Amino acid sequence: MEYLGLLLSTFYDYSVDILPYYLLATLITSLIQTYAKLSWLKNFITKRKIAPFLTASFGGFLPLCSCSMIPIAHLINSLSKSYSSVVAFLIVAPVVSPITVILTYGFFGLKAAVLRTFGTLAFAIAVAYTVDALFKKGGSIPLLADFKRENTERKTVILFKSLKYHILFTGRYILIGIVIASLIKTFVPTKAVSYIAGSPLSYPLISLVSIPIYVCSGEDVPIAKALTQVGFTYGNAFTFMLASSGICLPTIFAVKSFLPLRVVLVYTVSWFFLSTLLGFMLDVLF
Structure with missing residues (x-):
């Protein structure tokens, strides 16, 4: 009964953390699909060579978490001619925003904030072009925004x-x-x-443990700061911060609804390497 109570409590906490952001993002995306003319967005995204730069930058300016970004990622995927645009957006959007960068600077300093921002952007672009080279895109699942062509229906x-x-x-x-x-x-x-904090194995192990755990964007920074106060290195905490906020199981399942499994696997594994690499770099270089 104790575990059942803890399970239900955890499910409730996750639902309260995730679903409001997801529903708000869904509402905003649906409003955009219904009322906005998306020809300008489509013009940028269909430029295959520069689209990953644009969608990654776009994601970096939005205050999104790994679940609230899903409707927007779905929209980008429906407009794009390749998977590179949506992959770049998915990697950057949950961990780089004005709020998270400022929080990172406040808790960890300028070097960590710069590494979080430009390290993530560079890695996202590299993964995006790798995906573009490996996987050619077929047709996309159409969005109901296409219903705007039916003039007989009300908005x-x-x-x-x-x-x-x-x-x-x-x-x-x-x-x-x-x-x-x-x-x-x-x-x-x-x-x-915590028993292996600071060892070479700590970074990949923390990534493995953190990726399934959902931590809302912005919430990851004070939690990571607390980890440094109980024995974790700054790099260990940085790895947790990226892995826990950048991707989680709800995100993986949701992305699978509109992206092929092979692209989802590359996206997921890439997060493991990104969080591990940047955490290690923070400890070794700085």
């Missing part, structure tokens, strides 16, 4: 259909991921990682 009807589509299609994957993440947090002893 409110189009908005309702877009909201319904996002909530029922990607929302179910969010819920599945929350359940699995809750099970992991309840039954996996993550504190065991």
Whole structure:
């Protein structure tokens, strides 16, 4: 009964943390799809060579978490001719924003803030072009924004259909991921990682433990600061900060709803290497 209570409590906490951001992002995206003319966005995204730079930069200016970015990523994928645009956006959006960069500077200093910003951007671009070279894109799952072509329907009807589509299609994957993440947090002893803090194995192990755990963007910084106060190195905490906020199981399941499995695998593994590499670099170089 104790574990059941902890599991339900964890599920509730995750749901409260994740779903409001996801629903808000879904509403904003549906409003954009319904009322905005997206020809300007499509013109940029269809420029295959520079699109990853544009979508990565776009993601860096938005205050998004790894779940609230999903509807926007879905929109980008529907407009793009390759997977590189959406992959670049997915990597940058949850960990680079004005809020997270300022928080990182305040808690860890200028070098950590610069590494978080430009290290993530450079890595995202590299992964995006690798994905573009390895995987050619077929057709995309059409968004209900295409219903705007039906002039007989009112805008409110189009908005309702877009909201319904996002909530029922990607929302179910969010819920599945929350359940699995809750099970992991309840039954996996993550504190065991503290025994290897600072060792060469600590960075990949912290990445492995942190990736399934959802931490809201911005929340990761004070938690990482607390980790340094109980024995973790700054690099260890930096690895946790990136891995826990950059990707989580709800995100992986949701992305799988509109991207091929092979692209999702590259995206997920890339996060493991990004968080491990930048954490190690912070300790070794600075």
